[in-house]
Amino acid sequence: MRRNKPKYHQIIDAAVITIAENGYHQTQVSKIAKQAGIADGTIYLYFKNKEDILISLFQEKMANFIEKIKEVIAGKQTAAEKIFMMIENHFRILSQNPKLAVVTQLELRQSNQELRRRINNVLKEYLDFIEQILREGVESGEFAPDLDTRIARQMLFGTIDEIATTWVMNKQKYDLVALAPTVAKLLLKGFLGEK
Amino acid sequence: MRRNKPKYHQIIDAAVITIAENGYHQTQVSKIAKQAGIADGTIYLYFKNKEDILISLFQEKMANFIEKIKEVIAGKQTAAEKIFMMIENHFRILSQNPKLAVVTQLELRQSNQELRRRINNVLKEYLDFIEQILREGVESGEFAPDLDTRIARQMLFGTIDEIATTWVMNKQKYDLVALAPTVAKLLLKGFLGEK
Amino acid sequence: MRRNKPKYHQIIDAAVITIAENGYHQTQVSKIAKQAGIADGTIYLYFKNKEDILISLFQEKMANFIEKIKEVIAGKQTAAEKIFMMIENHFRILSQNPKLAVVTQLELRQSNQELRRRINNVLKEYLDFIEQILREGVESGEFAPDLDTRIARQMLFGTIDEIATTWVMNKQKYDLVALAPTVAKLLLKGFLGEK
């Protein structure tokens, strides 16, 4: 498996840097190769084509993303706690990887529909995981018994995605992680607030 | 101003149809011209360049969007009512313009960062309008006094945008407008539900 | 029809010159365009792709070839006369178009199998025409009654093609047309000669 070779990750990391610095449409394969310190042709020993680099990039990073989130959530009891930890760590990972944040929140979305559809497949695991937490919250009686978990999941993901994107578009000037408690509270209690 | 000429809108409508049917990256200027029944060069009598068509498209449609939303909200008293009407009509307008929905929710997002930044400027008026309603809700005591209206606005827009995008990606198979009450309730009361 | 435009033939003629001077594999589309005095992209207004230029080249020239041969043969009575005129004019046309001769006898044969198969389709009309003359010769009693016209046609074409190719490979140093009587006599009477 080529994925075990160090050059595989070397190329993906070079792609993240190159896309973050130059933008999606200004990222030629030759630029990625240069950033990785290898020849253009070497890319094709590890990836089928340019699109394959981008999908692999997303898969690798998202797998890592989900793994980390699952880790921190593992010890938590309540659904509310899990949701808070998920949001905070979602924001934290993006904050700790500013270039990756630019790539996933802005640049990769400019890809063509086929690539985006494949990216969405990768994303699906994360969305399913979110919905799973919501369902557990309903079952435990912690959340409203009539909660539409599908819509709630779209609200949750739409919210953190929008907030993360706004943060990236504002040059990551403020502390994203610090917003987590506010966001979590809003999602749980709504605009109306405390009972 | 060229905007008064009939061909101006003829080109914009042709762009919506062409982009919806072919996708953003498969939409060449020549295809728009053909759809509009004019020569390629004629496009440049009404628009500075290709990007100008897309921005104008978004501006025209978004202006119309906001105007309609404001109309239906005009008579409403409470912020909760206004928010519900906003969501419902946001969904309704997209439902009534399936091709425009495809263009704004999917295709236009593939544009380059510069174009998206300019689209966001157009969107800003809508976002400001949303935040205005939220602030009124706080001031009237209807919403939580400590509501962070900026974050709440991002939550609201992120939610309806995510739900609309999911609907489009699912080929608009189900009734989007019917989701409005559920969405509004979720935003107001959160996952926890009734007090 | 684009074929009526002067630029269509301008490009084909530029292709003949470029291929003859540089060889098949050293002929880039940009070189043809330069030779034709037009922009690279203009080529694609008249031809689907590079292969299309080469097939069209062959079709145009071969149609012209067959037409000329048929003209000079029209007035001839005996099959022997027709065959002699065919050979002589085949050689004459090649002699009068030295660059075209290089292209058809040497360069175009380096093309890939698909292109060569399509070239053979064009050639088929010429081969059928040859066989037709042979059949007439048999029917009129001029040729041996048991003549296998299919094999005889392959002998005739194989012979003139080999002689023409040898002439081109020898830099067209000698008079090809002058060989026609010898070749015709050989084909009619064989190695054994006069009866």
Add this chain to the structure above:
Amino acid sequence: MRRNKPKYHQIIDAAVITIAENGYHQTQVSKIAKQAGIADGTIYLYFKNKEDILISLFQEKMANFIEKIKEVIAGKQTAAEKIFMMIENHFRILSQNPKLAVVTQLELRQSNQELRRRINNVLKEYLDFIEQILREGVESGEFAPDLDTRIARQMLFGTIDEIATTWVMNKQKYDLVALAPTVAKLLLKGFLGEK
């Protein structure tokens, strides 16, 4: 000399198979290596470059070709018999090596002009041998005293080459060897036939 090593012939035979099965332009050095069961780099221990493989292939097979033809001709007395045996065995060897036939009649001709020129040098020995037989036929009084042996040789080779190529292009569907008597008779007596 590397030619004595078993791997030398192993590579040549792998080249014949690979080219016959994939076509000239689809035959990469790596494919030949794979077919031979060795590493890419090993090829270069036995051959200077890719072209060298193809020329060596042709040389080896052609030497074998000529040797076999000479053997069967050795015992024949008349030039006519020799020519018949040559044609029949030329066809027989091709029939017995269908893949080699594809390679020599079709694929190798797609090579560039330089390679084809070097292949022609190898072919020259065969052509000289043919012309030698023709000269002997003239000297013995068997053939016409004024026979132009150079042209006659081009006729002979052009004919059998065209017939062999047509047979390969028709997927070797019919019996090539069975055509030998007809071809020989045609070459000796021409279209006019019996005296």
Add this chain to the structure above:
DNA sequence: GATGAATGAGCCTTCATTCAT
């Protein structure tokens, strides 16, 4: 105002060959 033929810059991918192991 309207046309549409012409322009030409820009990039992903292949594959023969090398060379460190």
Add this chain to the structure above:
DNA sequence: CATGAATGAAGGCTCATTCAT
């Protein structure tokens, strides 16, 4: 002897924009 990972040059084609008519 043998390996196979790495190299890097090279080109067909698209399409936004112009401008002579």
